[in-house]
Amino acid sequence: MVPLFFSLGNLLQLMVIRDSEAHLDGQxxxxxxxxxxxxxxxxxxxxxxxxxGTLHLERIxxxxxxxxxxxxxxxxxFTYTDD
Incomplete structure (x- = not known):
């Protein structure tokens, strides 16, 4: 996936990666x-x-x-879940 980059103020730089999708039953x-x-x-x-490679591990x-x-x-x- 192509990462998205965001800046929150001047101090926090973030990279956001979309998790892969799975269409198991056609829905x-x-x-x-x-x-x-x-x-x-x-x-x-x-x-x-x-x-x-670590996106879907139980604990990152x-x-x-x-x-x-x-x-x-x-x-x-939407919801945010912290680690």
Whole structure:
């Protein structure tokens, strides 16, 4: 996945990676999740390659991992889950 980069003020740089989707039974997916990491490589997209392998582990031990966002059906809201 292509990472998205955000700046919150001048101090916090974030990299957001969309988690992969699985269409197991042909139903459309109504929930999308995005993992959030600190952007330590200053917008270098190559840093996401090492992060993508850990996205679905039960416990992520990466010190740059901040949690994930879950978006429900379009327009229905979202939640943030910290690690």
């Amino acid at each position: 459309s997916i109504l929930t999308k999740t995005f993992s959030i990491f600190g952007d330590m490589a200053l917008r270098d997209p190559r840093q996401s390659k090492s992060k993508e 031990n990466d010190p740059e991992y901040y949690g994930f966002l879950t978006f429900q059906e379009p327009g229905k809201g």
